[in-house]
Amino acid sequence: MKNILITGGAGFIGSHVVRLFVNKYPDYNIVNVDKLTYAGNLENLRDIENKPNYTFIKADICDYDEMRRIIEEHQISGIIHLAAESHVDRSILDPFTFARTNVMGTLALLQAAKVYWEALPEGYDGKLFYHISTDEVYGALELTDPDGIESPFTTTASSYDHHLAFGSEFFLESTKYNPHSPYSASKASSDHFVRAYHDTYGMPTIVTNCSNNYGPYQFPEKLIPLFINNIRNRKPLPVYGKGENVRDWLFVEDHARAIDLIFHHGKVADTYNIGGFNEWKNIDLIRVIIRTVDRLLGNPEGYSDGLITFVTDRKGHDMRYAIDSRKLQRELGWEPSLQFEEGIEKTVRWYLDNPEWTDRITSGDYLTYYENMYGSR
Numbered sequence: 001m002k003n004i005l006i007t008g009g010a011g012f013i014g015s016h017v018v019r020l021f022v023n024k025y026p027d028y029n030i031v032n033v034d035k036l037t038y039a040g041n042l043e044n045l046r047d048i049e050n051k052p053n054y055t056f057i058k059a060d061i062c063d064y065d066e067m068r069r070i071i072e073e074h075q076i077s078g079i080i081h082l083a084a085e086s087h088v089d090r091s092i093l094d095p096f097t098f099a100r101t102n103v104m105g106t107l108a109l110l111q112a113a114k115v116y117w118e119a120l121p122e123g124y125d126g127k128l129f130y131h132i133s134t135d136e137v138y139g140a141l142e143l144t145d146p147d148g149i150e151s152p153f154t155t156t157a158s159s160y161d162h163h164l165a166f167g168s169e170f171f172l173e174s175t176k177y178n179p180h181s182p183y184s185a186s187k188a189s190s191d192h193f194v195r196a197y198h199d200t201y202g203m204p205t206i207v208t209n210c211s212n213n214y215g216p217y218q219f220p221e222k223l224i225p226l227f228i229n230n231i232r233n234r235k236p237l238p239v240y241g242k243g244e245n246v247r248d249w250l251f252v253e254d255h256a257r258a259i260d261l262i263f264h265h266g267k268v269a270d271t272y273n274i275g276g277f278n279e280w281k282n283i284d285l286i287r288v289i290i291r292t293v294d295r296l297l298g299n300p301e302g303y304s305d306g307l308i309t310f311v312t313d314r315k316g317h318d319m320r321y322a323i324d325s326r327k328l329q330r331e332l333g334w335e336p337s338l339q340f341e342e343g344i345e346k347t348v349r350w351y352l353d354n355p356e357w358t359d360r361i362t363s364g365d366y367l368t369y370y371e372n373m374y375g376s377r
Contacts, residue, residue: 008083139178243283275323
C-alpha cells in the first residue's frame with residue numbers, strides 16, 4: 001500500500017487531485033494536509049471525507065516539526081506538493097506571506113521528507129517528491145498585434161497551431177526563469193530548492209509547470225468564478241487595462257489527470273509543462289463568460305455587457321503566457337480531454353447550480369465552521 005501526502009488538498013486544484021487519488025486508488029492511503037487559510041475549504045471534499053483511505057490533517061507546511069511527525073507517522077512514500085499562496089494581486093500587497101509559504105514551506109517539507117527517507121533501510125528507493133509549479137516563473141512572452149487578434153471561439157483540444165496567432169514563442173521546459181511578480185518569484189525559488197534537493201541529496205523529484213486552471217471549486221477571487229458570480233449578482237466586471245493580456249487555460253480535471261500520470265510514470269529529476277493549448281485574450285474570455293452566463297440564466301443576449309469596467313492595469317502585468325506541453329503528450333500520452341467551450345459550459349453550470357457554495361465562500365462563513373472544528377488558523 002502506498003501512503004501519499006498531498007499538501008494543499010482543500011484548495012482548488014488540490015481538492016481535485018485528492019478526489020481523483022482517493023477514488024481511483026482504494027489501496028492507497030491519501031493524507032491531505034492543509035492549513036485551511038481563506039482559500040482552503042473542506043466543503044470541496046465532502047463527497048470523499050468518510051472514505052477509509054482518506055485522512056485530513058490541519059497543519060502548516062512551514063511547521064517543520066509537524067511535517068516530520070506527519071511524514072513519519074503515516075510512513076509517507078510519495079508527496080504531491082500543491083500548497084501555495086497563488087494570487088498575484090495578494091502577492092503585490094503582501095510579498096512576505098508568499099515568501100514564507102511558497103519558499104520556506106517547500107523547504108520545510110523537503111527537509112522533513114529527506115530526514116525520514118534517508119533513515120529508511122531502502123533510502124530513497126520507491127519515493128518521490130512531486131512539486132507543482134506555475135508557468136509564471138518563466139516570465140512573459142511577446143504578443144503579436146493584440147488589437148488585430150481575436151481569440152478562437154472554436155478550438156481543438158490538442159491543437160498547437162492556433163497558438164501561432166498570438167506569437168511564435170512558447171514556454172518550454174528549458175525556458176530560462178524570469179519571474180516578474182512576488183508570487184512568481186516565490187514559486188521560482190521553491191522550484192530551485194526542489195531541484196537542489198535532487199542534485200545535492202539524490203532525492204527523487206519532479207517539477208511541473210502548469211497554465212491557468214479553471215473549473216469547479218475555484219476560490220472566487222480568480223477571474224472566471226469572480227466574473228460568473230458578479231454577473232449573477234449584477235456587479236461590475238473589473239478588467240485590467242484593455243483586457244489584451246493573453247493566458248493559456250486548462251480545465252482543472254485535465255490537470256489532475258496529468259498529475260496522476262506524471263506521479264506514476266514521469267521521469268525522476270525531469271520537468272513537464274502542462275498546458276491547455278488554449279490561449280485567450282482576457283476581454284474575449286470575459287465576453288464568452290458573459291454570453292454563457294446570460295444564456296443559462298435566461299437573460300437576453302448582451303444583457304450583462306454593460307457590467308464590463310476597465311480599471312488601472314496591474315503592476316508588472318505580464319502580457320502573454322503560452323505553455324508548450326508537447327513533451328508531456330509525446331512522452332506520456334497526455335492531452336486535454338475537453339474543448340474550451342465544453343469546459344467553460346461545465347464550469348459556468350457548476351457555479352450557477354451551486355450558488356450557496358460561492359455565497360459561503362465570499363461571506364467567510366465556512367471559515368467559522370472549520371475553525372470551530374479544527375481550531376483557529
